[in-house]
Each structure stands twice: as C-alpha cells, then as structure tokens.
Amino acid sequence: MVSGYDHHQIEQKWQRFWEKNSSFKAIEDNSKPKYYILDMFPYPSGQGLHVGHPLGYTATDVVSRYKRMKGFNVLHPMGWDAFGLPAEQYALQTGTHPAITTAENIDNFRRQIKTIGLSYDWDREINTTDPKYYKWTQWIFLQLFNKDLAYEAEVPVNWCPELGTVLANEEVVDGKSERGDHPVYRVPMRQWMLKITEYSESLLEGLDELDWPEGVKELQRNWIGRSEGAEVIFQLPSIDESITVFTTRPDTLFGATYMVLAPEHPLVGRLTVPNNKKQVKKYVEKALRKSDLARTELEKEKTGVFLGSYAINPANEEHIPIWISDYVLMTYGTGAIMAVPGEDQRDWDFAKKYDLPIVRTVQPPDKFDGEAYSDDGPSVNSDFLNGLKIVDAKEKIIDWLEKNKRGCSAIQYKLRDWLFSRQRYWGEPFPVIHFDGDVEAVAETDLPVELPEIEDYKPSKSGDPPLSNAGGWLTVDIDGKSGIRETNTMPQWAGSCWYFLRFVDPHNDDEPWNKDIESYWMPVDLYIGGQEHAVLHLLYARFWHHVLYDLGHVSTKEPFKKLVNQGMILGEDGAKMSKSRGNVINPDVIIDKYGADSLRLFYMFLGPLEKAKPWSTSGIQGSNRFIRRVWSMLTDENGDLSKKISDIEADNDLTRLIHQTIKKVTDDIEALRFNTAISQLMILVNEIKERDKYPKTAVELLVLLMSPFTPHVCEELWEKLGYDDTLINCNWPEYSEKLAKEELITIAVQINGKRRAEIEVAPGIDEESALALALEHENVKKYVDENEIKKTVLVKDRLLSIVV
RNA sequence: GCCGCGGUGGUGGAACUGGUAGACACGCUAGCCUUAGGAGCUAGUCUUCUCACGGAGGUGCGAGUUCGAGUCUCGCCCGCGGCACCA
Secondary structure, eight states: OOOOOOHHHHHHHHHHHHHHTTTTOOOOOTTSOEEEEEEOOOOOOTTOOOTTHHHHHHHHHHHHHHHHHTTOEEEOOOEEOOOSHHHHHHHHHHOOOHHHHHHHHHHHHHHHHHTTTOOOOGGGOEETTSHHHHHHHHHHHHHHHHTTOEEEEEEEEEEETTTTEEEOGGGEETTEETTTTOBOEEEEEEEEEEOGGGGHHHHHHHGGGOBOOHHHHHHHHHHHTEEEEEEEEEEETTTTEEEEEEESOGGGGGGOOEEEEOTTOTTHHHHSOGGGHHHHHHHHHHHHHOOHHHHHHHTTSOOOEEEEEEEEOTTTOOEEEEEEOTTSOTTSTTSEEEEOTTTOHHHHHHHHHHTOOOOOOBOOOTTOOSSSOOSOOOBOSOGGGTTOOHHHHHHHHHHHHHHTTSEEEEEEESOOOEEOOBSOSSSOBOSEEEETTEEEEOOGGGOOOOOOOOSOOOOOTTOOOGGGGOHHHHEEEETTEEEEEOOOBOOTHHHHTSHHHHTTSTTOSSSSSOHHHHHHHOSBSEEEEEGGGTTHHHHHHHHHHHHHHHTTSSSOSOSBSBEEEEOOEEOTTSSOOOTTTTOOOOHHHHHHHHOHHHHHHHHHHSSOTTSOEEOOHHHHHHHHHHHHHHHHHHBOTTSSBOTTEESOOOOHHHHHHHHHHHHHHHHHHHTTOHHHHHHHHHHHHHHHHTSSSEEHHHHHHHHHHHTTTSHHHHHHHHHHTTOOSOGGGSOOOOOOHHHHSOSSEEEEEEETTEEEEEEEEOTTOOHHHHHHHHHHSHHHHHHHTTOOOOEEEEETTTEEEEEO
16 A cells, blocks of 8 residues: 555544544634534434435535634534434334433434534534423423414314324325325314414515525425415305305406305305205215325316305306315315316316306417416406406406405415324423313423323324323322323424524523524524425424514524535435435445545535435545545655655746635635535646645645545644644635736637637737737638638637637 | 426536536546556547548537527427425
8 A cells, every 4th residue: 555544543533632622612702703504403313324414414514614714603513303203113112212212323323423523513412302402392382372373273184093193284295194105084183283374474575585595495485375366255145145265366257157165165064955965965075084195196087066056256246056076175265266167277177077157258369279278368258357468357356346345355375384283202292281171381480391201102093192191290280270281292393493593502401592692693604404304394493483583582583594405315326225226325334444534525526515416436436545645645655744745835837726726615615616626626636746846835725725625634634744733723725816817828719609729828918919819820820811800809818709 | 287406428527707618536448567456657538530730520409699609598308306176
C-alpha cells in the first residue's frame, strides 16, 4: 500500500476528540448570527439505519460545519421519533415492553449515526417517548383543547381490524392501510378530532412566503383543496325544507336538471316516498357497509336510486328529481349537489344511465364531439346569463342569488378535521378525564399523564384500546368526583409536530421552551428530509405552529423557512432498495470497509441532493480513492508531512485556481450543490499534484475547503500541517475576485452559428479588437473568405459570432 | 383523467441569466511499475469520416423564434412521484 491512510484509527480519534470537547455544543450567543439546521428525526426501527438516512444527514452536516466556519452560531440537533406501531407489535408477540425495545433501537441508531461523524449537539438529544418530553406534547394538546380546537365526535372512521386501530385519512391508501396494506372499513366511533379545518386559509396563505420546493407547496395546496364557488338553496316543497348545495359552477344553474344527495344525507329518509322506501333503504345500507376499497375499486359505473321527491331549481323554478348516489360524498361540501350533466362528466354519466334530462348551458365549439363540456364559451339556455363567458356569468348569477336570498358566494376546502386518536398502547396518553359525559383537562401541574405498565397490549375486537386494561390507572378521584381516563392515545405525528421547538431548550422542566431562547433560534433555517412527509408531518407541524403563534407561544408563524427533500438512494440495480430484491446496502459495512469520510464524500458527489440516485459500489471506491490521493499527496510513507510541501508561493496559474475554487466551493455549498463543489476540489488536487513542490498555502486551503465533506481526514491532515487548533474553529477562507480572474482567456469564434476557431484574448476585449484578432486566424479566413461580414455579436469573454 | 418532477456518452452527472455540450468521477482500452494485483502511475475514451490536419452529425421526437437553443415557445412520446368521483 502506497498510502498509510487508516480510516478506522483516524475517524475514531477525531470522533472521540469532538465528543470529549463537546465541539458542537450550541450556546445561545446574541453576538453571532444564528443558523438552525435540522434533519427530520428518524423513527428508530429495529432494522437500524437505512442507507437513505445518511444522505440527508451528511448534507445538513456539511452545511453546519461550513456555517460554523463562516462565523454562525449553529444549532444542529438530533433526536428520536420513538412512539409507533412496530415496537408495540413486537411487544404483542414477545411481551417485551415497547420502552425496552425502543431504548435498544435508539442505542443502535445513535451508535450508527455517531460513526458517520455528524456534528450534532448530543446534549440536546430528545426522545418523544420520554415522559419529560411528552409532558409537553400533552401540554400543547391542552392548549388546543382549551381553544376548542380539540373535540370528541362520533365519526365514521377508517377502522382497520388487522391493526386493531383507526387510521387518519392520510394513512389510508386505496382503501388499505399505508402500513401493512390491510383492508380498512368505514365505521362510526367516538374519536378525538383536531380542528385543522379552522386553519385552512392560514395554512394555505402561509405557503406563499416559504422557501420550499414548489412541488411540496403544490401538494399541500391540493391537499387543502380550496375552491371558490357558491352555495345555492333549493326548496323542497314536499317537506317544507330546503337543501343547500355547494357548486364551483353557479353559472350552470339553469342546467341543473336533477339533484343528488349522499346516501348518508340526513334528509334522505324524509324525502323518500313510500313506494321507493325499500329500494332506497337497500341502497343506503349497501353504501354504508362499503369500505373505501370497495368504493374506489368497484365504482367504475355510477349507481343510484330516485327518492321520489323533487326540489325546485331556484333559477327557473323547475321541479327536478332528487336522487341518492355514493358518488356524492357526505364529507365534502354539504353532502348534496346540483347535477349539471351538460357541463360535468360525472353528472353526464349518471344522467345517461338513468335517462335524466341534459341541458347545455355553455355553447361548445362546433368541432366539439365530447360529452360533458367543461371549457369556456358563451352561456346558452340560461335566460339573463345568455351570451356571457363563465367568469362573468358566475359573477352575475351570484349577484342574483344574493339579491333574491337564494344563495351566496362560498369557499370550500377538501381538508377535513384531523382524526387524532389511536386505539394503541405505545403513544402519548391524552391528558383528559371523563366525568359522566363531561370531559375535563388534567391540571397542568399534574402533567405528564404517564403511560401505565400493562400486561396485555392487545386491543379488543370492538376497538377498545389497550389502555382499557390498565386497572388502577384508569380511574381517578378528583375532589370527590370519580372519573375515567381517556384510553385512546395520540397518533405518531403528535411528537414530531413540535420537536424542533424542544430542541431549542430541551432540558427545561418548567415550560416547553423559554420564549427568549425560542425567539433566538427559531425559525428553522434549513430543514432536510424525505419527500414522503410532504403533506402529513409538514402540514400537521405547521398547523400546531400556527396555533401556538396565535396563542403567543412562538415568535414566528411558520416553523420551517427553507425545506429541501433529499432524493431516495436506490439499489445498485436502479430499483428501490428492498430485502426481497436483495439490493440492500448496510451503512455499517460500508463505513467499516471504506470509512465515514468516503461514505460522506460519495453521497455528496453522487449527484444533486434532491434527485433519486442509485447506489454504486465503484462510486464509493472512487471517493475512497480520492481521499487516499489527497492523503498520499500530503504525507510520506512514514505518515509524516510530505517533503514536497514547501513554503514556496503558488505560481499564478495555481493561485488563480485556488481563488476560483474558494469561490466555487463557497457558492456551491450555499446553494446545496455539493457534487459540483467536490468536482472543483478534485480539479484543484489534480492541479497541485502536477507541481514538483506543493505550496503549503495551497495545501492548507484544500484541507480547509474539504473539511465540511471529509472532516476526520482533514482534521488529521490539519494536525500534521502543524496546527493545534481544530478546523472547527478556523475561518472559512475568503477569495479574491481579482486573483480569480484569468489573464488570458480563450473565446470561441462562430461563423454563421458554427464554431470555427478559438482565439486567446485579454479579458474584457472589445468587439472590434476581437474581430481583428479573429480575422488573423487561418480557419476564420477560410470561412469568411470573400464573403461580406453582415453582422458580429460579441458575448463578453465568451464568444464572437460572425455572420457572413 | 388532473397536478408536480424529469428524459444529456457505456454509467452517475456538468453546462451561470440563450453563448465553445459532455466538466468531475465511474467504467472501459492501451502502456508502465510489480513475483502478482482487484494497489499505483501515464495516455485515450460522444458517434462517424480521416494517418493526421480538419470535417460532418449529436442533449426523447417534430416544428418554431434567434447570428446562436440542452436552455425559450408550441405540439407529441416515454419514465417517476402525488391526487383521484372534492361538485
């Protein structure tokens, strides 16, 4: 071996050094600008760290180390999102308490993360399952509860018998559980709900100011699903009531030829005429029994039943039949629609099947050969709206509705309230007590309500949570009244909704965080994590934060200023890593073989952070080779500083390259373009190696610039270069614009758009002189020849274009 | 169906606001060194014609704008992710 690079020895040495010196301890310091940089904290699973994890962690670490050298006071913490189903399921199988499993998994995760050499402030480590932590999760719940943002309701929930729990809408995918892929059914159950819908507008507006990927913002916008339209009141002569419908197309009101209610609509019974009772009852029961799976998979063709009664279209006073169908959802709008088959494909399908009248109210173009026509055009068959375009017709009909008290403009959201309870053991207990139908908050001084030890973690078939087995814990006497604790627990999202706030003041036992400290660190300046949290975690956390802001507990409305999603690491075959494919890479093995610095460098060099990229064994070997090249450049066979390093000054070419490199690496780290920063460092190494003697200043700059990426080997080399102080305390180098400039540059000469020659010129050369120089070039002469030069274009220091 | 992102050598990827396409690396080929190497070093490597000099073509496909298009406009094709009866 030419190189004596021993990554085991070097990495252990420096990891111990950082730990011993608490090198990354963050202390509030108003004299310095702060930078709060956060990873999405992991769920410590039994499988250990996945190779995907270190990608994001390394990215934040590079930025953290860079920002420290830039003079920022950096907060870079790590913790554990440790409540969750796997530990509980393991407990069901083995009887091992989830706390034990969780603690073991955390120890393993921490050990693995530490071997990567990440610059976390470990004194701030938090764990969502620690009573000292969830005390404050419960405290925040009480803030919501006291503000009437938490309530109990009997709601149709997504009940999953296999998991023995209810799931949030967001956890159900195609009628199956997101975890485990088990069937999910709609059943009514008493549940805790959080009124996130009250914050729809706030959450939507807040997005505009965020430096987040456009795609993620768009996902959230779609999830919130704001639509503008109108509410229209339809009178029901048979029962002397009215039904309000929501529509985004009030302009088509004259084309509303029938009405459809959701099967669950409360007026269905009263609107059903005796002759239709049997059929209607059958249809309603069938619809209620259907799981979401059945609704999405089997509902290719629309079904429905006529109730036998009529509603009055307020625009033209026509009696229109009322139907029920499960294509109308009780959970959106008012659970009733006006059907306009001429302009809505769903209504068209239904009308065709049941032979209901179709009236077009927008004139389609001549060549239109589709069914429902939903694009713009002049209104027809619409009385006073005739001839108007959609926008104007909408405005006019809304005016008319409001004047005649038959409706008004309205806004609807797709977002529903957040189902916040789970029938599980391993979660935060709700800090409330039931007294004879009344619900009371547990006094703040009695927090936390700790999870009791229980024998049986199994939920009952009816959905009674495991905590109903918790004997003595269950009943409480307060002031002579006896009550029963809530036996549901909070969902896993609860702990992650605010952990970034606890990081700013993690050991505070008197309050969730100190306000001054909070306003020093918040908001999170850079948040990096997986795209899979684009809606769930990030929307929930924003919701809590908006509430806390309104209550004056936090100083910023939005918690995460800049968000970046790291791309997935795929298997070497380009497919998603999975045990069944056998393409899983274990980070422990890689670090043992090549070292943490190689792994870090590989991740950062692989490609743009946000992109999905396949793992590459030869790629990591390449990174390892680069580190060894640098190592052997600076050291001799005895491990001493190489004799080729000397105090000579760098020549002009090298000086220029050094300054260009400082500039590029700095700019690239700021923009999170790590791969191109590294490629520039490689160019610098290649250039230095061409010299017989390596100027010490050049080598030192290289080590400084590389240190955020490969900190261990850089610390070691820095020490060999004769410095006592660690790189962490060094200043990031500054570049000189002047020295980075080329003395002579090569510009291209194009003739009629084709590159024909290159000429060497002084920077900033003017068009005339450039042309003169170009015309001396043989190849240019050849192409210009006798032709007349019609036009020339000079792009400064780039290219000269000649048109002949 | 709708929304978002993407398509550049054998591979990962470069290319600033329209300005020399393929930086840097991997892989491969040849050579050197070596008892040997899967270690290291040197050279080459988009395709194609040419001994070379130098041409021609080339960024998913087809048009367009421009002195000049990977980059901008329009129309398609393909891949990935999300939403999916939301009225």
